[in-house]
Amino acid sequence: MHTIGRLARKFGLSRSTLLYYDSIGLLKPSARTESEYRQYSGSDAKRLEQICRYRQAGLSLKEIANVLDSPGNTLTKALEKRLEELNDDIGRLREQQRFILGILKRRQYRRRIRVMNAEVWMSLLRASGFSDEDMLRWHVEFERLAPEKHREFLKFLCIPDEDIARIRSMGKGEPS
Numbered sequence: 001m002h003t004i005g006r007l008a009r010k011f012g013l014s015r016s017t018l019l020y021y022d023s024i025g026l027l028k029p030s031a032r033t034e035s036e037y038r039q040y041s042g043s044d045a046k047r048l049e050q051i052c053r054y055r056q057a058g059l060s061l062k063e064i065a066n067v068l069d070s071p072g073n074t075l076t077k078a079l080e081k082r083l084e085e086l087n088d089d090i091g092r093l094r095e096q097q098r099f100i101l102g103i104l105k106r107r108q109y110r111r112r113i114r115v116m117n118a119e120v121w122m123s124l125l126r127a128s129g130f131s132d133e134d135m136l137r138w139h140v141e142f143e144r145l146a147p148e149k150h151r152e153f154l155k156f157l158c159i160p161d162e163d164i165a166r167i168r169s170m171g172k173g174e175p176s
Helices: 004-009 015-023 043-057 062-069 074-104 108-113 118-126 134-145 146-156 161-171
Strands: 039-040
Touching: 004 015, 004 039, 004 043, 015 043, 015 161, 039 043, 043 062, 062 074, 074 146, 118 134, 134 161, 146 161
Parallel strands: none
Antiparallel strands: none
């Protein structure tokens, strides 16, 4: 059995966090001493480990309670929902990044960005021996096999929407 202090230290949490988890019913102690001190069992510690893992994934405490207390594939659904939220957040951040780059319009600032962009991607392809024709063929196949993923990849490279439309139309064999 663990005391509240020992369990909190074991997981790098504050005592008040465990008190809060108890108050909302997320992590109830298995027992209490005669003095009403909380005591947590090994299974309580395992539940707290899961709670910490799901918090690290960004799930809310309400979602975590639902996952832990519901049978079935609620974890998969919760994680898929969280992944969509992260994708939306990343998309908004990339839009802000493009906007700021548009304002700055200076190459030195573009080099500071630590994400893959079109310039880096093309230089990697060229270093790998790709010619312009090879790159076009690559886009044609990507567009043919997975058009939505192709569009997402081009957005990931911070390419403006009008350029994405042009690249995709070339990938479909349409004149540019």
